[in-house]
Amino acid sequence: MQQLLKEARNCTFCEKYLPLVPKPIVKATKNSKIVLISQAPGRIVHQTGIAWNDQSGKKLREWLGVDETTFYNTNNFAILPMGFCYPGKAKTGDAPPRKECAPLWHNPILSELKNIQLKILIGAYAANYYLPGNLNLTQKVSNYEDFLPEYWCLPHPSPVNRFWRSKNPWFEKDVVPTLQKKIAEILD
Template structure:
């Protein structure tokens, strides 16, 4: 019975991913719909961002840019493992590039989270560490921190049980914030790296 249940769960999860990849709900996007995410049922570490940027849309791979380089440095993970390890998942609030706004990219369309988020999160049963980037991700995953400044959200999440961490966006645009808040890289990053190592090493021992 357990084998049948596990096989059914895998089939359902595979079907869900195919449905998300084929999603065309937002046909009017500037560059057209192109859902981008990285998910496996074995994911233990889940990275929640806002939405793919223009470069990600064109490369068809998340965080393959300077922001991704900094994010991997924060996590203590090399690039090959970041993309190849099924235990590392990436699931943005919006699956497609929403287009450029007056100051940065537009927000992810609400219909994306409404359609896909709850059922996908329910299917990811092995996640032990969630890294949350951006106001939209905070509002959905950590509503008690909604409305806080980035610094407040980062500090309060880092006081928890090491299952959720709020991160500032790793974009070079945030260099000033990082200079003004040196405690983040000095105090929070080591804890994140320790949690990442612990989750990945536990899986290797099984």
């Protein structure tokens, strides 16, 4: 497992397409209980090397109902983005994650995680990759029970996504408390 993660962290496969030097962000142990499958690291995360070390991470931890110590304990949470490196800027927010990472790294890493009890798909890129079909992200988030016990879909917690949250108040009112209960059960 550690050798595989070392290889992933040294990956330069899509270097020529990245705006900055590759700095893959991926964290896990064989004991990880929950996998966070998200979009890609943002610029702040690229600079610090600490996953979810930004406003999106603060909101995600709030949704999960965990503090930083619990969150950054890799025996609790594995971090496996769709793209391991910062992809650059787009018109609104960051560019999409590079398409090379997930097919190259996800299956080998996931096959080593023997204690996983839940995979949380954060944002449309992760949800569409793992749950292809006709449902949009809002439908996948609202119908989260249909994907249990393996997956739980969330919108991206980015401040850029605040309009989605304001249009869908049911998410934080109804879904987040249920998610927090599930997370607490797994980590207990």
